[in-house]
Amino acid sequence: MLWGDLEISPRYSESAAVTLFLGDRLDLLRQVPTERARLVVTSPPYNIGKKYEKRVRFDDYLKQQEETIAECVRVLARDGSLCWQVGNPCAPLDRAGRPAGSGMV
Numbered sequence: 001m002l003w004g005d006l007e008i009s010p011r012y013s014e015s016a017a018v019t020l021f022l023g024d025r026l027d028l029l030r031q032v033p034t035e036r037a038r039l040v041v042t043s044p045p046y047n048i049g050k051k052y053e054k055r056v057r058f059d060d061y062l063k064q065q066e067e068t069i070a071e072c073v074r075v076l077a078r079d080g081s082l083c084w085q086v087g088n089p090c091a092p093l094d095r096a097g098r099p100a101g102s103g104m105v
């Protein structure tokens with residue numbers, strides 16, 4: 001689809017300026033080549049009972065988030081940045097008694 005001169009694709013495309021994907025985040029992320037992104041900005045489900053979300057067990061929520069983060073990290077360039085919007089209070093990993101980078105709190 002074109003919007004003016006802008007190509008908008010319903011799936012990831014090297015040539016498209018914009019991808020508008022309707023579906024599961026992993027199905028989109030898996031289309032993106034490794035180390036292709038300079039910046040990932042995401043606001044995944046918070047699992048805190050927002051009107052638009054269905055709460056799941058916390059362990060299941062963490063597993064979903066870990067899958068998503070792993071794919072985001074895979075698509076990020078080595079000097080890329082990941083902005084992760086969360087709905088739960090978080091502690092810096094090192095203050096929670098775990099070394100930074102060892103997993104989620």
Ligand SMILES: C[S@@+](CC[C@H](N)C(=O)[O-])C[C@H]1O[C@@H](n2cnc3c(N)ncnc32)[C@H](O)[C@@H]1O
Nearest residue numbers: 023024025026042043044045046052053085087
């Ligand atoms: C915290 S909200 C994001 C709100 C958004 N940042 C905004 O300001 O409107 C999380 C969003 O993730 C979507 N979502 C939930 N599970 C998803 C999945 N498996 N794949 C893609 N999106 C999903 C929900 O529909 C919801 O819109």
